[in-house]
Amino acid sequence: MDKEHVFFENYADTWDRDRKENREILAYMMRLSELPPGAHVLDAGCGTGTLIPYLHEAVGEQGMVEAFDYSRQMLDKAREKFSHLREVVFTEGNILKYDFPDQCYDAVICLNVYPHMAGRARDFIRKMYGTLKRQGSLIIMHDMPRQCVNRLRGDSAEEPPCLLPPVDILESQLIGCGFSVAIAMDTAQFYFIKVIKDQELPYAQYVDEDTELPAVSQIHTGGHVPHRHNHTQTKMVMNRLARISGHLEAIKRMVDEGRDCSEVLMQLAAVDSAIVSVSKVVLKDHIDHCIVDAVRENNVEAIENLKKSISTFIK
Ligand SMILES: C[S@@+](CC[C@H](N)C(=O)[O-])C[C@H]1O[C@@H](n2cnc3c(N)ncnc32)[C@H](O)[C@@H]1O
Structure with a gap:
């Protein structure tokens, strides 16, 4: 178990007390996410389940929410709160190592998780790409501004800190792995990127970082x-x-x-x-x-x- 994993195991008991949940912003970002009823959604890095009630409401009784985290303690807290919901399942595993099934989810949502992947961003994005269905969406979001995330991350013990990049940098990485950008917002209140797998956009020929650009x-x-x-x-x-x-x-x-x-x-x-x-x-x-x-x-x-x-x- 690495230092960060231990950190989350130890923090599970007090996470909900310390976490300042901004319901208005979370609800707004959920609206931007446009999860269709009946969708099968992966809540990657669900923690104690902050997003579970929002996801459950969005996908409804025909849908399925998979709450996924590598911290057993965090996941246990989520289970305590939401195991009564039939449409929610809980899986313990490391996002970067887990053998996710191919083309399984309609959406993968990561709330306040991306900086923990940033050291292995490409592996993470490719894994999420593989497990999404065609036209499925990957949503990377934070219910606080990027500067705050980076300040917090800068204060963490990790050396060097893995930061949340400006949206255009993350976009380029996502596009380079085959996604098309649907929405990207870096505001004074939150950070939100939604990308679609294999969506045909007019500039789809530019998606591969290694591809030569056509002449002007x-x-x-x-x-x-x-x-x-x-x-x-x-x-x-x-x-x-x-x-x-x-x-x-x-x-x-x-x-x-x-x-x-x-x-x-x-x-x-x-x-x-x-x-x-x-x-x-x-x-x-x-x-x-x-x-x-x-x-x-x-x-x-x-x-x-x-x-x-x-x-x-x-x-
Ligand atoms: C900052 S917390 C966010 C939790 C929740 N999404 C929220 O916003 O309240 C990050 C979560 O990601 C989990 N996490 C970090 N790296 C992970 C990995 N490689 N695999 C699975 N979970 C991971 C941590 O255990 C923690 O619960």
């Missing part, structure tokens, strides 16, 4: 013939655009379901700032590469185009 000229540009140059950030830009597009789809569903306007506006503001942020990356790449080349080649037209792009961007 192969991307359909609506008749405009692009000038030839090298961009260093294309892959990151495509990943971010895929994320924005997934986020917008989620907002469309929120509007369709008649969700609260303030929730919708909050999400639109997040997309707005994501677009500005990706635009800055494109602009910087443009200046770093195209314009340097244009000046070297005395390409007046390219320099004029840059001026137009900048004035459009800052309008």
Whole structure:
């Protein structure tokens, strides 16, 4: 048993007393998760079962929740509280070593667990990918902001601490393992990423980290013939655009379901700032590469185009 495992075994008795459960945020993240009734869900790193009642309510009597943890003491606490629920089963095991069946779950949810996997992130993501059904979702969430998680982790005895990365870094890892990003939010209150296995998104050809990117000229540009140059950030830009597009789809569903306007506006503001942020990356790449080349080649037209792009961007 490693130090961290021992830590959780010893902490089980007081976990519920010390854990500050923010029901409003948990309920909000559950809504974002969109677990369908009847789903078979793995609560990976369930601890004392904080999420079990939310999951049980979402999947209903036709569904199944598998509460999974390597700490026997934590799992016993969860059992004490929820063994009366017929649709909940409890499994003791190490997420990184357990032989999960292939294509078994509709969703895997990890609440406050990812930093414990971060040292072996790729193994973890691949394992979860294998055990999800096609179109199944992996949801990585924290009911506190990333900075708080990292502060807590930084205080832990572990050397070096495994941190919760910014969403775009975790997204790249998830995309590299074959997932498509549906929602990614790193807010002042919580951290939430939902990715889908094998979902066909327009940029699915960019999923494999080891795959060479197609040349820029192969991307359909609506008749405009692009000038030839090298961009260093294309892959990151495509990943971010895929994320924005997934986020917008989620907002469309929120509007369709008649969700609260303030929730919708909050999400639109997040997309707005994501677009500005990706635009800055494109602009910087443009200046770093195209314009340097244009000046070297005395390409007046390219320099004029840059001026137009900048004035459009800052309008
Ligand atoms: C921070 S607690 C979160 C518990 C619960 N999800 C919550 O939010 O209250 C992390 C949990 O993950 C479990 N855990 C950590 N690494 C694990 C691993 N490799 N396999 C299984 N469980 C693990 C710990 O035992 C602990 O219960």
